Amino acid sequence: MLPFKVQTLDTKLVGRWYERRSVVKKIISLPFMVTVLVALTAGGIVSLLADENPFKVYSILFSGSFGSIEAIGYTLFYATPFIFTGLAVAIPYRVGLFNIGAEGQLYFAAIALAAMAFYFPSAGIFSFFLAIAAAILGGALFAALPGIFKAYRGSHEVITTIMLNFVAMSLSNYLILYAWKDPGSQRPETIIFSESTWIPLLHLGDSPLNYSFILALISAVSCWFFLEKTDLGFQLRAVGQNPSASKVAGFSVKKCIVLSMMIGGAMASGVAMNEILGNAHRLRDGFSQGYGFIGIAVAFLGRGNPIGIIFSAIFFGALYRGAGELEIETHRMTRDFATVMQAIFIAAVGCEGLVALLLNKLKKKKGDPK
Amino acid sequence: MSSLILEAKGITKRFGNVVANDRVDLSIREGEIHAIIGENGAGKSTLMKILYGMIAPDEGQLLVRGKSVHFESPLDALSLGIGMVHQHFMLVERMTVLENFILGSEPTINGIVDEKSALQDLKNLMLEAHTELPSSSLVKFLSVGQQQRLEILKLLYRKSDILIFDEPTGVLTPQEVDQFLKSLRDLKARGKTILLITHKLNEVMAVADQVTVMRAGKTVSSLAASSTDVKELATLLVGREVRAFDERKVKSVKKLSGAPVLKVESLSGVKKLKSVSFQINPGEILGIAGIEGNGQHELVQMLSGVKVHSHSQGASIQFLNMKIDQWNVEKRKAAGMACIPEDRHHEGLILDFNLVENFYLGSRVHFDIPTLLPFKEVTALVEKSISDFEIKAKSPFSKARELSGGNQQKVIVARELFGRPKLLIAAQPTRGVDIGAIERIHDELLKRAEEGMAILLISSELDEILSLSDRVLVIRNGEISAEFSDVAVQGPDLRYEIGRAMV
Numbered sequence: 001m002l003p004f005k006v007q008t009l010d011t012k013l014v015g016r017w018y019e020r021r022s023v024v025k026k027i028i029s030l031p032f033m034v035t036v037l038v039a040l041t042a043g044g045i046v047s048l049l050a051d052e053n054p055f056k057v058y059s060i061l062f063s064g065s066f067g068s069i070e071a072i073g074y075t076l077f078y079a080t081p082f083i084f085t086g087l088a089v090a091i092p093y094r095v096g097l098f099n100i101g102a103e104g105q106l107y108f109a110a111i112a113l114a115a116m117a118f119y120f121p122s123a124g125i126f127s128f129f130l131a132i133a134a135a136i137l138g139g140a141l142f143a144a145l146p147g148i149f150k151a152y153r154g155s156h157e158v159i160t161t162i163m164l165n166f167v168a169m170s171l172s173n174y175l176i177l178y179a180w181k182d183p184g185s186q187r188p189e190t191i192i193f194s195e196s197t198w199i200p201l202l203h204l205g206d207s208p209l210n211y212s213f214i215l216a217l218i219s220a221v222s223c224w225f226f227l228e229k230t231d232l233g234f235q236l237r238a239v240g241q242n243p244s245a246s247k248v249a250g251f252s253v254k255k256c257i258v259l260s261m262m263i264g265g266a267m268a269s270g271v272a273m274n275e276i277l278g279n280a281h282r283l284r285d286g287f288s289q290g291y292g293f294i295g296i297a298v299a300f301l302g303r304g305n306p307i308g309i310i311f312s313a314i315f316f317g318a319l320y321r322g323a324g325e326l327e328i329e330t331h332r333m334t335r336d337f338a339t340v341m342q343a344i345f346i347a348a349v350g351c352e353g354l355v356a357l358l359l360n361k362l363k364k365k366k367g368d369p370k
Numbered sequence: 371m372s373s374l375i376l377e378a379k380g381i382t383k384r385f386g387n388v389v390a391n392d393r394v395d396l397s398i399r400e401g402e403i404h405a406i407i408g409e410n411g412a413g414k415s416t417l418m419k420i421l422y423g424m425i426a427p428d429e430g431q432l433l434v435r436g437k438s439v440h441f442e443s444p445l446d447a448l449s450l451g452i453g454m455v456h457q458h459f460m461l462v463e464r465m466t467v468l469e470n471f472i473l474g475s476e477p478t479i480n481g482i483v484d485e486k487s488a489l490q491d492l493k494n495l496m497l498e499a500h501t502e503l504p505s506s507s508l509v510k511f512l513s514v515g516q517q518q519r520l521e522i523l524k525l526l527y528r529k530s531d532i533l534i535f536d537e538p539t540g541v542l543t544p545q546e547v548d549q550f551l552k553s554l555r556d557l558k559a560r561g562k563t564i565l566l567i568t569h570k571l572n573e574v575m576a577v578a579d580q581v582t583v584m585r586a587g588k589t590v591s592s593l594a595a596s597s598t599d600v601k602e603l604a605t606l607l608v609g610r611e612v613r614a615f616d617e618r619k620v621k622s623v624k625k626l627s628g629a630p631v632l633k634v635e636s637l638s639g640v641k642k643l644k645s646v647s648f649q650i651n652p653g654e655i656l657g658i659a660g661i662e663g664n665g666q667h668e669l670v671q672m673l674s675g676v677k678v679h680s681h682s683q684g685a686s687i688q689f690l691n692m693k694i695d696q697w698n699v700e701k702r703k704a705a706g707m708a709c710i711p712e713d714r715h716h717e718g719l720i721l722d723f724n725l726v727e728n729f730y731l732g733s734r735v736h737f738d739i740p741t742l743l744p745f746k747e748v749t750a751l752v753e754k755s756i757s758d759f760e761i762k763a764k765s766p767f768s769k770a771r772e773l774s775g776g777n778q779q780k781v782i783v784a785r786e787l788f789g790r791p792k793l794l795i796a797a798q799p800t801r802g803v804d805i806g807a808i809e810r811i812h813d814e815l816l817k818r819a820e821e822g823m824a825i826l827l828i829s830s831e832l833d834e835i836l837s838l839s840d841r842v843l844v845i846r847n848g849e850i851s852a853e854f855s856d857v858a859v860q861g862p863d864l865r866y867e868i869g870r871a872m873v
Contacts, residue, residue: 230741230743231734231740231741231742231743232741234727234730234743238720238723238727238731241720241721241722241723242716242720245716245718245720246720246731247676247717248718248732249699249731249734250675250698250699
């Protein structure tokens, strides 16, 4: 209850506008643009070294990823796991934690999901929800472990999440190779799961893009809403910015640490849904091509902002899809160019502070004091 | 003796539309202690950064020993013998005293650091400066006062003879302040010129020869310390008449009625606090005096609920007749407790959050449905606070970082008082805050006490304790070492008795 009547003032609108503008400005700032330009130039030099015209390379990359409905479908399909793992890294990061364990979390979610699909295949729509719920819970609980270690024992989350990656991946390997192996297949994979558990396609050309992408978008927007508009999200952000002030304000730092990790793990589980229920319909060895680690780059390129992550994930998705085309259309370049570009962008984004500094110096020389 | 060693003529510095320094003139005579005083945002820091070569002025001229100079970087200033001790020390905590001492100008033999001669230099300088520091101990194990002495030694080692001190006493204990002022006089006796930037007018009067007052980016006046007094300086500083700091505002003893708001019995902590007991009545201001680090921080933490474990038998905290020992922070706040934490940057605010978020941070328990953030209401509250407390901020959405210390503190005070608490724990409520803000905060505390709010005032500023408290406890080594009642009646004589109980 407020002790007096709340008055609305005109300045509020101005303030809102200013705040919003500053968020947009933060993402599309001058240093950011320069950074992107530098990265593209560096990528161009790499293609020159490979004896290919950089403009041709970039135009193939672009048309390969956005040139047709089907290309867009593939781009978004590749972007889907990146959104999920980007969020898996970003949410704990807002609390000051560095979650290197998205890979392990998505593997553990996949195990939980596959277990449900494997053992309860014929419950119709329930199998589907059972599998989804198991994935989310599996990812969240597996991520809760390093959170609890951190909050109550002080173990550094980078170490524990990396170690747990091996646990989840080895467990998944074991299950795929022995317990759940499809006897009729030569490859390390489980049987095809019941059709009732499949996530329907979005039918963008022949692309495997499915409703997981929509789920990814909803997840990102929900994460944004959670962080910016809810009390609990506020607590997480406060703890991330200043744990001691948060303690004085009465927030439980421990709770926020564990919670943020659980949300991160739940986000990582989306990869399992996309790859297993949406695409392969079975658990395959190596179904994640390091998505959990690429999520770190996605999160940083997206500035840890859930909405920014959507865009950076689509950018990464386009790179992966476009590089595939590159392999077909050029003589000397392979899909590895995506990895090269990814590395360049990570390095460039890491240097963004430096770019801002240099820009400032340049401005100063021109005589502008600020 | 009285030749001008450092002059600034018509210095102007703009940041965007803000004029930080507006045609500032400054003349420093060789061998004097020259104090530069001004409220936060008056342009002192900008001027110092210009004198030290960290930023270049847009207009104006700097003269060192009569010669016009142009600084590209602090190194240029250093080469002309101008050195600065920053408010936040520039020491590497994980390196030893000796390593810090020579850092950046290491004596070398064939490219290898000559530790022997460095140590000898350090010893010689320590002897000259009548100070003693353990040369091989890590800087992080030094006290704040020792670190400051190391900073001075560093400057002497670099042959600086104009020493600039930025707010040097803000972090020191009273004894350390005395020692520091003494060392300033020592330095002066050795022919050094000293620039002292400070808020504390008493210290200015104690050591300075000349005082330059800055206000709103301009030098308002420059006068000899011997021909002025604290009251005149305070008036010049603020631009209107203010009460001198130690002038007692409430002369009468209040009638205290009703059951005690807070009753603490044999409360002990893990670190310092040992069996502390006291009680506060409604409308009473209970001052806790003492040198910092004697258990005050732990006391605040245990009362506000940040730490809940008590380690002594029979310990209890009763708030409005409720036993609250095991209550968490939120429950205590909801019941009517509020707290101004001693360190506003680390405990009071989140600097990268805006004012609305920072207001909500501490007043959260007073809102009904904390599922979604009630930022519409909070924004209106912040706007009200901005006008009520004359907080200088562009908008409620300005980041806390963008505000000056005094304005940041006012945000905290407004926030903590918003829920109409029955008890306010105010730890160092005016530390590092300009006179105008101190006055505003003190007035508000007194007004709320008149209305019946109990205040536990924890401060290492004896002046502040004496001018506000009805009753004073002295804390030493975690224990209450003395109690003084009827502070208003006894007045200034009490100062010395309290001081004795502190050590």
